[in-house]
Amino acid sequence: MVGIEEVAAAAGVSTATVSRAIRGLPRVSPKTRAKILATAKELGYVPSSAASRLATGKTRTIGVLAPYVDRWFFGKAIAGVDQELHGRGYNLSLFNLGGRTAPRERLFSRSMVHKQIDALLLLCMFLHPEEIDDLHAIDIPLVVVGGPVPGCPNVGIDDYLAARSITEHLIDLGHRHIALLHGQDDSDLNFSVPKIRVEGFHDAVHAAGLELHPDASLFGNFTVQSGVEAMRRFMDLPEPRPTAVVCASDEMALGVLFEAARQGVRVPQDLSVVGIDGHEMGECAGLTTVWQDPTAQARRGTQMLMGELGGDSGAVRSELAEQRLIVRETTAPPRVA
Amino acid sequence: MVGIEEVAAAAGVSTATVSRAIRGLPRVSPKTRAKILATAKELGYVPSSAASRLATGKTRTIGVLAPYVDRWFFGKAIAGVDQELHGRGYNLSLFNLGGRTAPRERLFSRSMVHKQIDALLLLCMFLHPEEIDDLHAIDIPLVVVGGPVPGCPNVGIDDYLAARSITEHLIDLGHRHIALLHGQDDSDLNFSVPKIRVEGFHDAVHAAGLELHPDASLFGNFTVQSGVEAMRRFMDLPEPRPTAVVCASDEMALGVLFEAARQGVRVPQDLSVVGIDGHEMGECAGLTTVWQDPTAQARRGTQMLMGELGGDSGAVRSELAEQRLIVRETTAPPRVA
DNA sequence: ATGAAAGCGCTAACAG
DNA sequence: CTGTTAGCGCTTTCAT
Numbered sequence: 243m244v245g246i247e248e249v250a251a252a253a254g255v256s257t258a259t260v261s262r263a264i265r266g267l268p269r270v271s272p273k274t275r276a277k278i279l280a281t282a283k284e285l286g287y288v289p290s291s292a293a294s295r296l297a298t299g300k301t302r303t304i305g306v307l308a309p310y311v312d313r314w315f316f317g318k319a320i321a322g323v324d325q326e327l328h329g330r331g332y333n334l335s336l337f338n339l340g341g342r343t344a345p346r347e348r349l350f351s352r353s354m355v356h357k358q359i360d361a362l363l364l365l366c367m368f369l370h371p372e373e374i375d376d377l378h379a380i381d382i383p384l385v386v387v388g389g390p391v392p393g394c395p396n397v398g399i400d401d402y403l404a405a406r407s408i409t410e411h412l413i414d415l416g417h418r419h420i421a422l423l424h425g426q427d428d429s430d431l432n433f434s435v436p437k438i439r440v441e442g443f444h445d446a447v448h449a450a451g452l453e454l455h456p457d458a459s460l461f462g463n464f465t466v467q468s469g470v471e472a473m474r475r476f477m478d479l480p481e482p483r484p485t486a487v488v489c490a491s492d493e494m495a496l497g498v499l500f501e502a503a504r505q506g507v508r509v510p511q512d513l514s515v516v517g518i519d520g521h522e523m524g525e526c527a528g529l530t531t532v533w534q535d536p537t538a539q540a541r542r543g544t545q546m547l548m549g550e551l552g553g554d555s556g557a558v559r560s561e562l563a564e565q566r567l568i569v570r571e572t573t574a575p576p577r578v579a
Numbered sequence: 580m581v582g583i584e585e586v587a588a589a590a591g592v593s594t595a596t597v598s599r600a601i602r603g604l605p606r607v608s609p610k611t612r613a614k615i616l617a618t619a620k621e622l623g624y625v626p627s628s629a630a631s632r633l634a635t636g637k638t639r640t641i642g643v644l645a646p647y648v649d650r651w652f653f654g655k656a657i658a659g660v661d662q663e664l665h666g667r668g669y670n671l672s673l674f675n676l677g678g679r680t681a682p683r684e685r686l687f688s689r690s691m692v693h694k695q696i697d698a699l700l701l702l703c704m705f706l707h708p709e710e711i712d713d714l715h716a717i718d719i720p721l722v723v724v725g726g727p728v729p730g731c732p733n734v735g736i737d738d739y740l741a742a743r744s745i746t747e748h749l750i751d752l753g754h755r756h757i758a759l760l761h762g763q764d765d766s767d768l769n770f771s772v773p774k775i776r777v778e779g780f781h782d783a784v785h786a787a788g789l790e791l792h793p794d795a796s797l798f799g800n801f802t803v804q805s806g807v808e809a810m811r812r813f814m815d816l817p818e819p820r821p822t823a824v825v826c827a828s829d830e831m832a833l834g835v836l837f838e839a840a841r842q843g844v845r846v847p848q849d850l851s852v853v854g855i856d857g858h859e860m861g862e863c864a865g866l867t868t869v870w871q872d873p874t875a876q877a878r879r880g881t882q883m884l885m886g887e888l889g890g891d892s893g894a895v896r897s898e899l900a901e902q903r904l905i906v907r908e909t910t911a912p913p914r915v916a
Numbered sequence: 917a918t919g920a921a922a923g924c925g926c927t928a929a930c931a932g
Numbered sequence: 933c934t935g936t937t938a939g940c941g942c943t944t945t946c947a948t
Contacts, residue, residue, distance in 0.1 A: 245925055256935045261927060269933060288693045292632035293925035296940045301629065303672075311661065312654035312874075321649045324675040333695065334673045335640075338661040356625045358670065466863045500863045503840060504908075523860070526807045526837045537649075571841075582941055593919045598943060606917060630941035633924045 244285045253281045264289065303333040304547060305359035309367045311338050313464070314493060314521050315536045319365050319387055322540030330548065335359055339367070356380055361547040363387060363540070366398065366435055383550040385558050387543040388536070389435040395558050397543045399565040401435050401518075404532040405442025407567055408516045409488050411530070413450045416575045417486040417514065420447060421458040423472050423498065425490030436464075439490045439518060458484050462494045469497020477505055485513065485576035492517035492524040492531055499527055499572065510574035520568070528571030539563045581622045590618045601626065640670040641884060642696035646704045648675050650801070651830060651858050652873045656702050656724055659877030667885065672696055676704070693717055698884040700724060700877070703735065703772055720887040722895050724880040725873070726772040732895050734880045736902040738772050738855075741869040742779025744904055745853045746825050748867070750787045753912045754823040754851060757784060758795040760809050760835065762827030773801075776827045776855065795821050799831045806834020814842055822850065822913035829854035829861040829868055836864055836909065847911035857905070865908030876900045 250257045255274060263270045263278040270278075281287075295301050306323055308316045320336070327334050335358060355362060359382065366388025369377070374393055377384060386396040412420055422443050425436045447454055457479055462468030469489065476487065476498075489495035495517030502509050509515055517524055520533030542561065549557025587594045592611060599607045600615040607615075632638050643660055645653045657673070664671050672695065692699060696719065703725025706714070711730055714721060723733040749757055759780050762773040784791055794816055799805030806826065813824065813835075826832035832854030839846050846852050854861055857870030879898065886894025 246927095247925080257926075258928080258936080259934055262934090265927095271933060274933080290633070290925050291695050292629055292636075292638070293940090294927075295629035296627070296633050296942085297925080297927040299629075299940075310658070311648070312651075312658045314649075317649035317654045320673070321647070321675065324648065324673065328675070334675075336657070336661065336671045336673050338658060338665070338671075358628050466860050470863045496860065497863055500860075500865075504865065523803050523833065523837075526803045526834055528837075528841065583943095584941080594942075595920080595944075596918055599918090602943095608917060611917080627941050630924090631943075633926085634941080634943040636924075 244287050246287070246289065249278065249282050249285055249287045252285060253278045301333075301358060301360050302331060303335050303359050304361045304363060304544070305335045305337055305355055306363050306365065307337045307339070307355075307367075308365040309339045311336065314519065315388065316365055318536035319540035322537035323363055323544045325537070326541045326544035326548070332548075360551055361385075363543050363547060364391065364394070365540075366391075366396075368434060383547045383558055385543045385546055387539050390438075391434075395546075395560045397539050397546070397561045397563055399532075399534045399539075399563045401438040402442040402445075404518050404534070404565055405439035405488070405490070406446045407442075408518060408530075408532050409443045409446035410450075411567060411569065412486045412488065412514060412516065412573065413446065413452070415486075415514065415573060417484075418452055418576070419455065419458070419482065419484045419486075420452070421455075421460060421476065421484035421487040423460045423462050423469065423487055423489040423494050425464045425494060426461050436490055443488055455484070460487075462490070462497070464491050464493060466493050466497040466500070469494035469499075470501045471497075473498045473501035473505070477507075486573070487513065487515055489515065489517045492519040492521035492529060495529055495531070495572075496521070496523055496527060499529065509572050511577060514573040514576070516573055525570070530570045530573040531568055532565055533568050534563060534565045581624050583624070583626065586615065586619050586622055586624045589622060590615045638670075638695060638697050639668060640672050640696045641698045641700060641881070642672045642674055642692055643700050643702065644674045644676070644692075644704075645702040646676045648673065651856065652725065653702055655873035656877035659874035660700055660881045662874070663878045663881035663885070669885075697888055698722075700880050700884060701728065701731070702877075703728070703733075705771060720884045720895055722880045722883050724876050727775075728771070732883075732897045734876050734883070734898045734900055736869075736871045736876075736900045738775040739779040739782075741855050741871070741902055742776035742825070742827070743783045744779075745855060745867075745869050746780045746783035747787075748904060748906065749823045749825065749851060749853065749910065750783065750789070752823075752851065752910060754821075755789055755913070756792065756795070756819065756821045756823075757789070758792075758797060758813060758821035758824040760797045760799050760806065760824055760826040760831050762801045762831060763798050773827055780825055792821070797824075799827070799834070801828050801830060803830050803834040803837070806831035806836075807838045808834075810835045810838035810842070814844075823910070824850065824852055826852065826854045829856040829858035829866060832866055832868070832909075833858070833860055833864060836866065846909050848914060851910040851913070853910060862907070867907045867910040868905055869902055870905050871900060871902045 246257045246260050250260045260278050263275040310316050324334050361383040364386040369391055386394045388398045390396055424440055460472040462472045495515055498515050507513050517529050517531040520531055524531050546558040583594045583597050587597045597615050600612040647653050661671050698720040701723040706728055723731045725735045727733050761777055797809040799809045832852055835852050844850050854866055854868045857868055861868050883895040
């Protein structure tokens with residue numbers, strides 16, 4: 243394993259100069275730099291990141307804490323972080339909570355995260371107050387992408403507005419009896435996003451002077467499968483059934499769509515269905531939704547972190563992300579009774 | 580930032596003893612160990628991973644190289660690696676190629692990967708021969724999960740068998756005119772999996788004495804959207820059209836299903852559709868497929884790497900993963916003409 | 917069972 | 933522009 247010393251010797255300079263040359267710092271004559279770079283390449287020299295970390299105190303690694311990696315929002319977001327990081331020579335360290343709940347012994351706030359990363363990007367999840375404190379105590383730049391976490395700057399859409407506008411779209415179409423497929427996560431992770439979306443829905447309904455049928459409330463856990471199951475329960479409701487259902491996520495809406503097809507319920511003639519998220523598959527299914535771009539959000543969050551690390555304190559701040567109502571083929575006026 | 584020295588001082592022992600105690604090494608009296616652990620916790624001591632890495636040469640980090648993170652197979656696999664890693668105190672460093680092709684200046688084989696990780700898990704992707712050489716030159720345990728990479732041990736399903744058996748299922752049902760939706764990736768990443776699946780299809784067709792209609796060959800890039808587009812082209816084919824279509828992935832099959840519904844083509848009465856993968860959404864859609872479990876595969880691969888790092892040389896070896904034909908609702912005998 | 921001390925490989929003043 | 937020289941914080945013989 244060739245080290246900086248050997249390069250220095252071979253190039254006939256000191257290790258300090260090699261260090262400067264390799265890292266592109268000033269105070270090295272073009273000529274010397276060229277020579278050093280050449281010998282370094284020749285010798286196949288690669289700096290030891292461990293040594294460099296120890297000496298500088300910087301890890302050039304940013305951590306991403308996510309509850310899941312195999313779900314739409316999170317996968318897209320992680321991709322965004324990565325896009326922003328590579329090229330800047332930063333590494334991405336992934337900490338997945340895997341929906342774990344009890345057994346997450348606050349580990350991430352101590353050994354996991356501590357001293358291993360320069361900054362942390364949290365993908366929307368609920369944290370206990372103590373956990374938030376831990377995070378702040380670590381004193382590294384922190385930003386959350388996706389859902390609001392009390393006391394932390396975040397970039398994401400206005401979930402209340404999203405839910406409200408998609409519901410109003412239905413109301414404008416003439417729907418008066420609307421069901422809601424809540425997205426309550428399995429775990430007690432207790433995202434705040436689901437709750438906020440439900441509020442937007444409720445407010446839209448009430449503002450329109452409509453009432454909420456008690457049994458027009460279905461529950462899912464954000465997965466497609468739970469959408470399928472919810473649709474089955476929907477079909478068990480006594481007639482007259484709601485003429486539309488707003489789903490707290492596109493994934494659940496897709497499940498509803500699949501089961502509707504299986505049961506012979508025509509969409510949108512018999513039932514209007516809407517989601518929230520802008521999942522690619524929703525586009526293929528013609529799903530009306532409120533679109534958002536998790537990748538862009540994560541990139542933005544990452545840029546803020548990089549800015550902060552670059553000395554621009556104040557670079558990290560809450561910011562609203564782009565969202566847009568997209569009307570496609572799953573919504574139509576209700577059939578006249 | 581409290582270091583080992585302060586803990587040693589506070590506990591009235593040497594740093595060497597603290598080091599042993601903290602890491603659970605022998606040669607420390609239970610009593611001293613207890614005391615050290617106590618003061619360490621009290622002081623909020625967290626070892627500097629950088630210093631430890633430098634001293635030991637081990638990073639306790641394994642790298643995952645993936646072409647995408649926001650696609651089904653990859654997301655599932657990354658989750659699997661993570662599950663296996665945490666708890667063992669290992670970190671996961673994600674290197675995403677983001678479908679990049681030319682601009683991937685072999686970077687990953689040098690600075691990126693080098694000296695930053697103890698082992699590498701490759702998620703099925705094509706690599707140029709030189710890149711493979713680079714990888715091996717680094718001399719750290721390596722395993723690929725998903726698709727065969729020449730010269731590297733891998734865990735994954737038998738893609739040839741998968742494609743062949745799903746095709747034979749159709750033939751057994753009585754189909755004689757079968758279309759294939761190839762999965763050719765956009766990039767020139769040139770996965771080998773697509774090719775292998777195509778071979779399985781071809782062989783099954785030929786073995787049954789059937790002929791391949793030249794225009795029964797559609798192309799997609801593994802995305803749902805490409806499945807939608809392929810289905811549109813399918814509808815443009817002159818009659819009589821194939822009575823079944825085998826898709827190289829469930830995601831494309833789903834796209835076909837969506838578009839079929841839109842065009843009023845009934846599945847499976849008018850057209851049988853099959854995929855490969857076992858995507859959850861396929862289950863919801865009733866898609867007949869060959870199921871596989873990327874998470875389990877990645878866990879297995881990770882276990883091998885850990886074994887190798889644990890001194891069990893030979894722990895990493897090629898291994899076939901579980902797969903299973905699952906017949907659901909998208910396949911049926913062809914309509915009698 | 918415990919301590920002393922020599923590194924691990926690089927960076928960062930400070931000189932020159 | 934370049935070299936000298938302390939560390940960075942932990943691990944690891946080798947003594948004791």
